[in-house]
Amino acid sequence: RKPERLTELEYEVIKTHPDIGMRMLAGHPLASLVKDTIRLHHERPDGQGYPMRLSGESIPEVARMVAICDAFDAMTSHRPYRQGMHRDKALGILSAEKGAQFDTRFADIFIALGQAGHLDHIMGHSDDGIPLQSCPMCGPTLVLRKDQLAGEKIYCRNCAGEFELKQGDQCLVATPTGHQGRPADLEPDVDSELIQRTVIASVEAMPAMALLATSSSQLRSH
Known part of the structure; x- marks a missing residue:
């Protein structure tokens, strides 16, 4: 939410979020499916990432894939201090950082999908x-x-502004009411239905042997 560049100390705090994410998932029956993604998606092929400074093939494939998706989403999304980038500019940055910040093979696939x-x-x-x-x-x-x-009503988690949803031509449009939300209104709003659809789609896409291995691992842990 900070509009200017983070200080070195603030950036060190930001870098703790993969471990915080892991603690939040502790005990969840599906945690093993995403633990590498959550903890290692900021590792880099050149070894300059965090939290473990892994490099190259030592970074799990799923973490290398999500690192690219996460960066692309961050670049093309709006922030308090800038507008989101155009798709082609973000794809250009991914291309320039191949082999350093991003896995070359997966970046090439992602860039081709974007360009198409x-x-x-x-x-x-x-x-x-x-x-x-x-x-x-x-x-x-x-x-x-x-x-x-x-x-x-929905609320901006940054400035607490309140918005009323009104029907537009093709979708709902958030219209400012001029009011601000209460602390309770600004609590995280978990989209359980989206999470459920995502989990089901992911499980359906998993190879049968991988799904069986995951299930067996969960049974042994209990």
Whole structure:
């Protein structure tokens, strides 16, 4: 949320978020499916990442893939201090950082998908058919869920601004009310339905042997 560059101390605090994420998932029955992704998605092929300064092939494939997706999403999303980048500029940065910040093989695949337009329906969307909207007061993204209806209120987690959802031509539009949310309104709003759909789709896409191995591991741990 800070509009200017982070200090060195602030950046060190930011770098603790992979371990915090792991602690948040501790005990979850599906944690083993995503532990490498959560803890290691900021590692870099050149060894300059965090938290373990892994390099090259020692970084799990899934973490190398998610590192690219995470960076692309960050570059193309709005922030309090800047507008999101155009797709082609973000893809150019991915290309320039191949072999250093990003895995070359996976970056080439991702860039090809982007150049072919296969990422356009994902960019700037919080879910299929739901474009992201930005807070006009301070810039960050306002996320809408599929189950939300016209008349409901949503809130900017940065400036606490309140918005009423109104029906537009093709989708709901967040319209400022001029009010601010209470602390309870600003609590994280978990999209359980989206999480459930994502988990189901991921499990259905897993090879049968990998799914069996994961299930066996969970049974042994209990």
